[in-house]
Amino acid sequence: MDTTRAAFLWVIALAVLESATSVELTFELQDNAKDCFFEYIQKNTSCTLEFQVVTGGSYDVDVQLLAPNKDVIYRQVKSQFDSHTFTTDTTGDYAICFSNEFSTFSHKLVYMDLQVGEEAPLPGMGHSTVMTQMETSADSVHKALLSVADFQTHHRLRESQGRKRAEDLNERVFWWSLIETACILVVGIGQVCVLKNFFSEKRPQTYHRLG
Protein backbone atom coordinates (compact mmCIF):
# COMPACT_ATOMS: atom_id res chain seq x y z
CA MET A 1 0.00 0.00 0.00
CA ASP A 2 2.80 2.32 0.92
CA THR A 3 4.61 1.83 -2.38
CA THR A 4 1.41 2.46 -4.27
CA ARG A 5 0.95 5.73 -2.48
CA ALA A 6 4.54 6.73 -3.06
CA ALA A 7 4.19 5.95 -6.75
CA PHE A 8 0.99 7.94 -6.91
CA LEU A 9 2.71 10.89 -5.28
CA TRP A 10 5.48 10.62 -7.82
CA VAL A 11 2.97 10.88 -10.62
CA ILE A 12 1.45 13.96 -9.03
CA ALA A 13 4.88 15.45 -8.49
CA LEU A 14 5.84 14.89 -12.11
CA ALA A 15 2.56 16.36 -13.29
CA VAL A 16 3.06 19.43 -11.11
CA LEU A 17 6.68 19.83 -12.07
CA GLU A 18 5.88 19.91 -15.73
CA SER A 19 2.71 21.93 -15.43
CA ALA A 20 4.35 25.14 -16.49
CA THR A 21 7.21 26.00 -18.71
CA SER A 22 8.99 29.04 -19.80
CA VAL A 23 11.21 28.75 -22.81
CA GLU A 24 13.62 31.44 -23.81
CA LEU A 25 15.27 31.07 -27.17
CA THR A 26 17.51 33.29 -29.22
CA PHE A 27 17.89 32.18 -32.79
CA GLU A 28 19.11 33.39 -36.12
CA LEU A 29 16.48 34.09 -38.73
CA GLN A 30 17.89 33.91 -42.25
CA ASP A 31 16.81 36.33 -44.93
CA ASN A 32 13.62 35.29 -46.73
CA ALA A 33 13.06 32.64 -44.10
CA LYS A 34 10.14 31.74 -41.92
CA ASP A 35 10.71 29.87 -38.68
CA CYS A 36 7.88 28.33 -36.72
CA PHE A 37 7.81 26.96 -33.21
CA PHE A 38 5.00 24.88 -31.81
CA GLU A 39 3.81 24.02 -28.39
CA TYR A 40 1.09 21.76 -27.13
CA ILE A 41 -0.99 23.80 -24.69
CA GLN A 42 -3.96 22.73 -22.58
CA LYS A 43 -7.07 24.87 -22.81
CA ASN A 44 -7.73 27.77 -20.43
CA THR A 45 -4.05 28.35 -19.87
CA SER A 46 -2.73 31.84 -19.69
CA CYS A 47 0.32 32.30 -21.90
CA THR A 48 2.66 35.16 -22.56
CA LEU A 49 4.70 35.57 -25.67
CA GLU A 50 7.52 38.05 -25.80
CA PHE A 51 9.92 38.74 -28.60
CA GLN A 52 12.60 41.21 -29.55
CA VAL A 53 14.81 41.57 -32.57
CA VAL A 54 18.39 41.87 -31.34
CA THR A 55 20.23 42.63 -34.57
CA GLY A 56 19.82 42.80 -38.29
CA GLY A 57 18.37 45.18 -40.83
CA SER A 58 16.02 47.70 -39.33
CA TYR A 59 15.34 45.41 -36.35
CA ASP A 60 11.93 44.26 -37.48
CA VAL A 61 10.19 40.97 -38.00
CA ASP A 62 6.72 39.65 -38.81
CA VAL A 63 5.17 37.60 -36.04
CA GLN A 64 2.12 35.39 -36.14
CA LEU A 65 0.48 33.34 -33.46
CA LEU A 66 -1.76 30.57 -34.73
CA ALA A 67 -4.33 28.53 -32.85
CA PRO A 68 -4.60 24.78 -33.48
CA ASN A 69 -7.40 25.41 -36.02
CA LYS A 70 -5.10 27.79 -37.94
CA ASP A 71 -6.88 30.92 -36.72
CA VAL A 72 -4.62 33.89 -36.30
CA ILE A 73 -4.71 34.94 -32.65
CA TYR A 74 -2.14 37.65 -32.89
CA ARG A 75 -0.20 39.22 -35.70
CA GLN A 76 2.46 41.89 -35.88
CA VAL A 77 3.99 43.21 -39.06
CA LYS A 78 7.51 44.60 -39.08
CA SER A 79 7.62 44.85 -35.34
CA GLN A 80 10.75 45.32 -33.24
CA PHE A 81 9.54 44.01 -29.91
CA ASP A 82 6.28 43.22 -28.23
CA SER A 83 4.63 41.18 -25.55
CA HIS A 84 1.28 39.49 -25.84
CA THR A 85 -0.74 37.63 -23.24
CA PHE A 86 -3.52 35.31 -24.30
CA THR A 87 -5.67 32.56 -22.87
CA THR A 88 -6.09 29.39 -24.85
CA ASP A 89 -9.59 28.32 -25.94
CA THR A 90 -8.78 24.84 -27.10
CA THR A 91 -6.23 22.20 -26.33
CA GLY A 92 -3.77 21.65 -29.10
CA ASP A 93 -0.64 22.69 -30.90
CA TYR A 94 -0.19 26.44 -31.02
CA ALA A 95 2.25 27.84 -33.54
CA ILE A 96 4.44 30.91 -33.31
CA CYS A 97 5.91 31.97 -36.62
CA PHE A 98 8.63 34.51 -37.22
CA SER A 99 8.96 35.61 -40.78
CA ASN A 100 11.69 37.57 -42.46
CA GLU A 101 10.22 37.08 -45.92
CA PHE A 102 10.15 40.79 -46.69
CA SER A 103 13.87 41.16 -46.19
CA THR A 104 16.11 39.98 -48.99
CA PHE A 105 19.55 40.47 -47.55
CA SER A 106 19.63 41.01 -43.81
CA HIS A 107 19.41 38.06 -41.49
CA LYS A 108 18.25 38.71 -37.99
CA LEU A 109 18.77 37.62 -34.44
CA VAL A 110 15.48 37.13 -32.65
CA TYR A 111 14.84 36.55 -28.98
CA MET A 112 11.66 34.78 -27.97
CA ASP A 113 10.18 33.96 -24.59
CA LEU A 114 7.09 31.84 -24.24
CA GLN A 115 5.61 31.43 -20.81
CA VAL A 116 2.88 28.87 -20.48
CA GLY A 117 0.73 28.77 -17.37
CA GLU A 118 1.66 29.74 -13.88
CA GLU A 119 5.06 29.02 -12.48
CA ALA A 120 5.17 25.58 -10.89
CA PRO A 121 5.21 25.73 -7.09
CA LEU A 122 8.13 24.28 -5.21
CA PRO A 123 7.73 20.60 -4.36
CA GLY A 124 5.75 20.20 -1.17
CA MET A 125 4.20 23.64 -1.43
CA GLY A 126 0.73 23.29 -2.76
CA HIS A 127 -1.60 26.23 -2.98
CA SER A 128 -3.95 24.55 -0.55
CA THR A 129 -1.74 24.80 2.54
CA VAL A 130 -2.05 27.89 4.66
CA MET A 131 1.16 29.85 4.60
CA THR A 132 2.78 31.56 7.54
CA GLN A 133 3.78 35.19 7.27
CA MET A 134 7.37 34.18 6.72
CA GLU A 135 6.40 31.93 3.86
CA THR A 136 4.22 34.59 2.32
CA SER A 137 6.98 37.15 2.37
CA ALA A 138 9.49 34.62 1.04
CA ASP A 139 7.04 34.02 -1.75
CA SER A 140 6.74 37.70 -2.56
CA VAL A 141 10.52 38.09 -2.50
CA HIS A 142 10.69 35.20 -4.93
CA LYS A 143 8.19 36.91 -7.25
CA ALA A 144 10.07 40.19 -6.99
CA LEU A 145 13.34 38.48 -7.87
CA LEU A 146 11.70 36.86 -10.85
CA SER A 147 10.66 40.23 -12.16
CA VAL A 148 14.16 41.57 -11.48
CA ALA A 149 15.56 38.77 -13.62
CA ASP A 150 13.00 39.60 -16.28
CA PHE A 151 13.98 43.26 -16.34
CA GLN A 152 17.60 42.22 -16.49
CA THR A 153 16.88 40.15 -19.57
CA HIS A 154 15.25 43.12 -21.24
CA HIS A 155 18.10 45.37 -20.31
CA ARG A 156 20.58 42.80 -21.61
CA LEU A 157 18.80 42.63 -24.95
CA ARG A 158 18.65 46.38 -25.25
CA GLU A 159 22.30 46.64 -24.37
CA SER A 160 23.30 44.01 -26.87
CA GLN A 161 21.27 45.81 -29.52
CA GLY A 162 23.21 48.98 -28.83
CA ARG A 163 26.53 47.21 -28.57
CA LYS A 164 26.11 45.34 -31.83
CA ARG A 165 25.19 48.55 -33.59
CA ALA A 166 28.25 50.29 -32.14
CA GLU A 167 30.50 47.45 -33.30
CA ASP A 168 28.95 47.72 -36.72
CA LEU A 169 29.50 51.45 -36.80
CA ASN A 170 33.10 51.06 -35.72
CA GLU A 171 33.81 48.66 -38.54
CA ARG A 172 32.02 50.83 -41.08
CA VAL A 173 33.96 53.92 -40.05
CA PHE A 174 37.18 51.96 -40.39
CA TRP A 175 36.46 50.71 -43.89
CA TRP A 176 34.94 53.93 -45.10
CA SER A 177 37.99 55.91 -44.00
CA LEU A 178 40.30 53.52 -45.81
CA ILE A 179 38.25 53.66 -48.98
CA GLU A 180 37.90 57.42 -48.89
CA THR A 181 41.66 57.90 -48.47
CA ALA A 182 42.22 55.65 -51.47
CA CYS A 183 39.61 57.63 -53.43
CA ILE A 184 41.29 60.97 -52.70
CA LEU A 185 44.65 59.64 -53.84
CA VAL A 186 43.27 58.10 -57.01
CA VAL A 187 41.21 61.16 -57.94
CA GLY A 188 44.12 63.53 -57.20
CA ILE A 189 46.62 61.65 -59.32
CA GLY A 190 44.02 61.02 -61.99
CA GLN A 191 43.19 64.72 -62.24
CA VAL A 192 46.80 65.63 -62.91
CA CYS A 193 47.18 62.87 -65.50
CA VAL A 194 44.05 63.93 -67.37
CA LEU A 195 45.10 67.54 -67.34
CA LYS A 196 48.56 66.64 -68.66
CA ASN A 197 47.08 64.52 -71.39
CA PHE A 198 44.83 67.35 -72.40
CA PHE A 199 47.77 69.64 -73.04
CA SER A 200 50.11 67.12 -74.61
CA GLU A 201 47.50 66.13 -77.21
CA LYS A 202 46.78 69.69 -78.38
CA ARG A 203 50.40 70.69 -78.98
CA PRO A 204 51.23 68.60 -82.08
CA GLN A 205 47.99 69.70 -83.77
CA THR A 206 48.72 73.43 -83.44
CA TYR A 207 52.27 72.96 -84.68
CA HIS A 208 50.89 71.18 -87.69
CA ARG A 209 48.53 73.97 -88.59
CA LEU A 210 51.24 76.60 -88.19
CA GLY A 211 53.65 74.69 -90.35
Next chain:
Amino acid sequence: MCKLFGTILVYFFIFDFSHALYFHIGETERKCFIEEIPDETTVLVNYKVEVFDPRTGGFMQSTQGIGMHVEVRDPDMKTILSRVYSAEGRISFTSHVPGEHVICLYSNSTKWIGGTQLRVHLNIQVGEHTIDYANVAQKEKLSNLQLRIRQLLDQVDSITKEQEYQRYREERFRGTSESTNQRVFWWSITQLAVLVCMGAWQMKHLKSFFEAKKLV
Protein backbone atom coordinates in the same frame (compact mmCIF):
# COMPACT_ATOMS: atom_id res chain seq x y z
CA MET B 1 1.11 -2.80 -8.87
CA CYS B 2 2.24 -3.67 -12.36
CA LYS B 3 -0.64 -1.72 -13.82
CA LEU B 4 0.24 1.28 -11.74
CA PHE B 5 3.81 1.14 -12.91
CA GLY B 6 2.45 1.24 -16.43
CA THR B 7 0.56 4.43 -15.72
CA ILE B 8 3.66 6.02 -14.27
CA LEU B 9 5.58 5.30 -17.43
CA VAL B 10 2.80 6.67 -19.57
CA TYR B 11 2.58 9.78 -17.45
CA PHE B 12 6.28 10.18 -17.61
CA PHE B 13 6.31 10.05 -21.36
CA ILE B 14 3.34 12.32 -21.77
CA PHE B 15 4.54 14.90 -19.34
CA ASP B 16 8.16 14.85 -20.14
CA PHE B 17 7.95 16.55 -23.50
CA SER B 18 4.35 17.48 -24.08
CA HIS B 19 4.99 20.96 -22.75
CA ALA B 20 8.24 21.62 -24.49
CA LEU B 21 8.52 23.69 -27.57
CA TYR B 22 9.07 21.88 -30.82
CA PHE B 23 10.01 22.75 -34.38
CA HIS B 24 10.62 21.01 -37.67
CA ILE B 25 13.87 20.68 -39.53
CA GLY B 26 14.93 18.74 -42.58
CA GLU B 27 17.16 15.75 -42.07
CA THR B 28 20.18 17.59 -43.41
CA GLU B 29 19.49 20.99 -41.88
CA ARG B 30 21.04 22.37 -38.75
CA LYS B 31 19.49 24.66 -36.22
CA CYS B 32 21.40 26.90 -33.89
CA PHE B 33 20.38 28.75 -30.76
CA ILE B 34 22.28 31.41 -28.95
CA GLU B 35 22.44 31.73 -25.20
CA GLU B 36 24.01 34.86 -23.83
CA ILE B 37 25.10 33.88 -20.36
CA PRO B 38 27.52 34.97 -17.63
CA ASP B 39 30.43 32.73 -16.68
CA GLU B 40 30.03 29.75 -14.37
CA THR B 41 26.43 29.26 -15.39
CA THR B 42 24.89 25.91 -16.01
CA VAL B 43 22.86 25.29 -19.13
CA LEU B 44 20.60 22.30 -19.45
CA VAL B 45 19.44 21.18 -22.88
CA ASN B 46 16.71 18.58 -23.24
CA TYR B 47 15.68 17.33 -26.63
CA LYS B 48 13.78 14.57 -28.34
CA VAL B 49 13.65 13.83 -32.04
CA GLU B 50 10.77 12.30 -33.93
CA VAL B 51 10.78 11.27 -37.57
CA PHE B 52 8.00 11.96 -40.04
CA ASP B 53 6.17 8.77 -40.87
CA PRO B 54 4.60 8.91 -44.36
CA ARG B 55 2.34 5.95 -43.61
CA THR B 56 0.47 7.59 -40.75
CA GLY B 57 1.20 11.19 -41.68
CA GLY B 58 2.40 11.86 -38.18
CA PHE B 59 5.64 11.98 -36.30
CA MET B 60 6.92 8.83 -34.64
CA GLN B 61 9.73 7.98 -32.32
CA SER B 62 12.59 7.12 -34.63
CA THR B 63 13.23 3.47 -35.20
CA GLN B 64 16.29 3.16 -37.36
CA GLY B 65 18.68 4.85 -34.99
CA ILE B 66 18.62 8.45 -35.98
CA GLY B 67 20.88 10.45 -33.75
CA MET B 68 21.51 14.09 -33.08
CA HIS B 69 24.79 15.84 -33.28
CA VAL B 70 25.01 18.47 -30.58
CA GLU B 71 27.65 21.14 -30.80
CA VAL B 72 28.28 23.87 -28.27
CA ARG B 73 30.69 26.70 -28.93
CA ASP B 74 31.79 29.41 -26.54
CA PRO B 75 32.18 33.14 -27.40
CA ASP B 76 35.74 32.56 -28.68
CA MET B 77 34.35 30.01 -31.15
CA LYS B 78 36.04 27.20 -29.29
CA THR B 79 34.09 23.97 -29.24
CA ILE B 80 33.07 23.00 -25.75
CA LEU B 81 31.09 19.99 -26.72
CA SER B 82 30.57 18.15 -29.98
CA ARG B 83 29.10 14.71 -29.87
CA VAL B 84 26.49 12.49 -31.40
CA TYR B 85 23.68 11.58 -29.08
CA SER B 86 20.70 9.32 -29.54
CA ALA B 87 17.23 10.47 -30.49
CA GLU B 88 16.60 11.68 -26.99
CA GLY B 89 19.11 13.48 -24.88
CA ARG B 90 19.84 15.56 -21.86
CA ILE B 91 22.99 17.61 -22.03
CA SER B 92 24.34 20.01 -19.49
CA PHE B 93 27.40 22.19 -19.61
CA THR B 94 28.85 25.02 -17.57
CA SER B 95 30.19 28.17 -19.14
CA HIS B 96 33.69 29.37 -18.29
CA VAL B 97 33.75 32.49 -20.43
CA PRO B 98 30.88 34.98 -20.34
CA GLY B 99 29.21 35.72 -23.64
CA GLU B 100 27.25 34.21 -26.45
CA HIS B 101 27.21 30.44 -26.47
CA VAL B 102 25.96 28.81 -29.62
CA ILE B 103 24.14 25.51 -29.38
CA CYS B 104 23.68 23.72 -32.70
CA LEU B 105 21.61 20.64 -33.38
CA TYR B 106 21.72 18.54 -36.51
CA SER B 107 20.98 14.93 -37.27
CA ASN B 108 23.73 12.46 -38.01
CA SER B 109 22.11 11.63 -41.32
CA THR B 110 24.59 11.04 -44.13
CA LYS B 111 22.16 11.98 -46.88
CA TRP B 112 23.22 14.90 -49.03
CA ILE B 113 19.85 16.04 -50.26
CA GLY B 114 16.27 15.31 -49.37
CA GLY B 115 15.59 13.20 -46.34
CA THR B 116 12.52 13.36 -44.22
CA GLN B 117 11.27 15.97 -41.84
CA LEU B 118 12.33 15.78 -38.24
CA ARG B 119 10.42 17.14 -35.31
CA VAL B 120 12.66 18.30 -32.50
CA HIS B 121 11.29 18.93 -29.03
CA LEU B 122 13.62 21.25 -27.25
CA ASN B 123 13.90 22.79 -23.85
CA ILE B 124 16.82 24.93 -22.78
CA GLN B 125 17.09 26.03 -19.19
CA VAL B 126 19.69 28.40 -17.85
CA GLY B 127 21.06 29.19 -14.41
CA GLU B 128 18.95 28.51 -11.38
CA HIS B 129 16.17 27.07 -13.55
CA THR B 130 18.31 23.99 -14.03
CA ILE B 131 18.16 23.07 -10.36
CA ASP B 132 15.79 20.29 -9.48
CA TYR B 133 14.45 21.42 -6.12
CA ALA B 134 12.62 18.18 -5.43
CA ASN B 135 15.98 16.49 -5.52
CA VAL B 136 17.64 19.14 -3.36
CA ALA B 137 14.93 18.93 -0.71
CA GLN B 138 15.23 15.19 -0.57
CA LYS B 139 19.01 15.11 -0.43
CA GLU B 140 19.55 17.84 2.13
CA LYS B 141 16.38 17.20 4.07
CA LEU B 142 15.17 20.78 3.94
CA SER B 143 11.82 21.98 5.18
CA ASN B 144 9.50 23.91 2.91
CA LEU B 145 10.67 27.27 4.14
CA GLN B 146 14.32 26.28 4.00
CA LEU B 147 13.81 25.12 0.45
CA ARG B 148 12.18 28.42 -0.47
CA ILE B 149 15.06 30.37 1.06
CA ARG B 150 17.45 28.14 -0.80
CA GLN B 151 15.68 29.02 -4.02
CA LEU B 152 15.82 32.72 -3.17
CA LEU B 153 19.55 32.45 -2.59
CA ASP B 154 20.03 30.78 -5.94
CA GLN B 155 17.99 33.48 -7.61
CA VAL B 156 19.98 36.28 -6.01
CA ASP B 157 23.13 34.48 -6.99
CA SER B 158 22.20 34.33 -10.64
CA ILE B 159 21.05 37.96 -10.61
CA THR B 160 24.41 38.99 -9.17
CA LYS B 161 26.22 37.03 -11.85
CA GLU B 162 24.12 38.66 -14.52
CA GLN B 163 24.90 42.06 -13.03
CA GLU B 164 28.62 41.34 -13.17
CA TYR B 165 28.27 40.21 -16.75
CA GLN B 166 26.38 43.41 -17.48
CA ARG B 167 29.34 45.41 -16.23
CA TYR B 168 31.74 43.37 -18.31
CA ARG B 169 29.71 43.99 -21.42
CA GLU B 170 29.24 47.64 -20.66
CA GLU B 171 33.02 47.89 -20.55
CA ARG B 172 33.30 46.31 -23.96
CA PHE B 173 30.61 48.57 -25.33
CA ARG B 174 32.44 51.62 -24.04
CA GLY B 175 35.65 50.28 -25.54
CA THR B 176 34.03 50.00 -28.93
CA SER B 177 32.56 53.48 -28.75
CA GLU B 178 35.88 54.97 -27.71
CA SER B 179 37.64 53.17 -30.51
CA THR B 180 35.13 54.57 -33.01
CA ASN B 181 35.64 58.03 -31.60
CA GLN B 182 39.43 57.70 -31.88
CA ARG B 183 39.22 56.42 -35.41
CA VAL B 184 36.95 59.22 -36.55
CA PHE B 185 39.25 61.78 -34.92
CA TRP B 186 42.49 60.45 -36.38
CA TRP B 187 40.98 59.83 -39.72
CA SER B 188 39.74 63.39 -40.06
CA ILE B 189 43.25 64.64 -39.30
CA THR B 190 44.80 62.18 -41.73
CA GLN B 191 42.32 63.13 -44.40
CA LEU B 192 43.13 66.78 -43.92
CA ALA B 193 46.84 66.04 -44.27
CA VAL B 194 46.25 63.90 -47.34
CA LEU B 195 44.19 66.64 -48.96
CA VAL B 196 46.78 69.34 -48.26
CA CYS B 197 49.63 67.17 -49.56
CA MET B 198 47.65 66.24 -52.61
CA GLY B 199 46.82 69.86 -53.43
CA ALA B 200 50.41 70.98 -52.96
CA TRP B 201 51.74 68.15 -55.09
CA GLN B 202 49.20 68.88 -57.83
CA MET B 203 50.16 72.54 -57.98
CA LYS B 204 53.88 71.82 -57.95
CA HIS B 205 53.66 69.13 -60.56
CA LEU B 206 51.44 71.12 -62.92
CA LYS B 207 53.59 74.20 -62.53
CA SER B 208 56.74 72.36 -63.53
CA PHE B 209 54.84 70.69 -66.35
CA PHE B 210 53.60 73.96 -67.78
CA GLU B 211 57.04 75.49 -67.48
CA ALA B 212 58.58 72.56 -69.29
CA LYS B 213 56.02 72.87 -72.09
CA LYS B 214 56.57 76.63 -72.18
CA LEU B 215 52.93 77.39 -71.65
CA VAL B 216 53.55 80.05 -69.02
